Amino acid sequence: MKKAIIVGASSGIGRELAKILSENGYIVGLAARRKELLVQLKEELPNNSFIKRIDVCNTEEAIQAVQDLINEMGQVDLIVINAGYGLINPKLDLIQEIKTIDVNVIGFTAMANVAFKYFKKMGIGHIVGISSLAAIRGASGSPAYNASKAYISNYLQGLRQKASQQGLPILITDIKPGFVDTPMAQGSGLFWVAPVPKAAEQIYKAIAAKKTHAYITKRWRIIAWIFKIIPDWVYHKL
Ligand SMILES: NC(=O)c1ccc[n+]([C@@H]2O[C@H](COP(=O)([O-])OP(=O)(O)OC[C@H]3O[C@@H](n4cnc5c(N)ncnc54)[C@H](OP(=O)(O)O)[C@@H]3O)[C@@H](O)[C@H]2O)c1
Numbered sequence: 001m002k003k004a005i006i007v008g009a010s011s012g013i014g015r016e017l018a019k020i021l022s023e024n025g026y027i028v029g030l031a032a033r034r035k036e037l038l039v040q041l042k043e044e045l046p047n048n049s050f051i052k053r054i055d056v057c058n059t060e061e062a063i064q065a066v067q068d069l070i071n072e073m074g075q076v077d078l079i080v081i082n083a084g085y086g087l088i089n090p091k092l093d094l095i096q097e098i099k100t101i102d103v104n105v106i107g108f109t110a111m112a113n114v115a116f117k118y119f120k121k122m123g124i125g126h127i128v129g130i131s132s133l134a135a136i137r138g139a140s141g142s143p144a145y146n147a148s149k150a151y152i153s154n155y156l157q158g159l160r161q162k163a164s165q166q167g168l169p170i171l172i173t174d175i176k177p178g179f180v181d182t183p184m185a186q187g188s189g190l191f192w193v194a195p196v197p198k199a200a201e202q203i204y205k206a207i208a209a210k211k212t213h214a215y216i217t218k219r220w221r222i223i224a225w226i227f228k229i230i231p232d233w234v235y236h237k238l
Pocket of ligand 1: 009011012057083084086130178180
């Protein structure tokens with residue numbers, strides 16, 4: 001049986017992805033801070049699962065907890081780094097900006113670090129990072145969030161190049177969701193908001209197909225393309 005860890009499995013996309021992985025025969029390791037939600041989720045899963053309380057911002061403890069979880073599970077084939085934080089922050093409240101960086105940059109790096117080193121030792125593995133369409137360009141309403149997601153995508157590319165240069169069969173998948181129907185999708189004028197099960201199903205398919213990149217849902221590729229090509233003088237008026 002294949003085994004996967006999801007960091008950030010207690011709600012939203014991570015929770016739904018855990019269910020899909022379990023339905024598809026995976027033994028799943030569920031990690032997040034809200035352990036009570038992980039306990040509830042475990043009861044809903046058709047296959048065996050493991051639980052670990054992890055706060056990715058406590059980097060040393062979090063790394064140790066992932067290692068403990070891997071040991072409890074025996075081995076792991078897939079690690080999904082889904083934990084994320086973000087909100088619309090037009091007034092640039094610094095505490096919120098730093099909290100975003102703590103989870104999405106520092107926490108992500110700690111999880112990617114432990115995952116890559118583990119798979120390097122194993123000689124094989126698959127890391128999935130949940131970035132965002134926000135990674136493509138900065139945004140006035142959420143500068144730290146967009147920048148943190150750009151960091152995630154860029155970091156994943158670095159790991160992909162490292163695996164390639166070292167001849168390691170470690171797959172690195174960068175998932176870029178548009179809007180998904182969770183409390184994290186904030187603001188006015190939201191469109192193409194994907195139901196969580198649909199988003200998770202498409203993420204699962206991208207993982208199974210060993211994709212390096214995937215937009216969720218797929219049509220967000222069009223918006224990504226537009227965001228990439230429009231000049232600043234147009235973008236700044238949006
Ligand atoms: N919803 C969207 O429109 C959208 C769009 C693009 C990208 N994304 C990304 O998708 C991912 C999942 O978000 P979601 O929409 O499903 O929102 P969500 O329901 O709020 O899920 C966030 C998950 O991250 C975990 N998490 C947050 N801080 C953590 C910490 N310090 N340590 C460990 N786990 C932590 C949460 O668990 P605990 O609180 O229990 O720790 C929860 O399981 C995020 O990375 C988000 O940036 C979402």
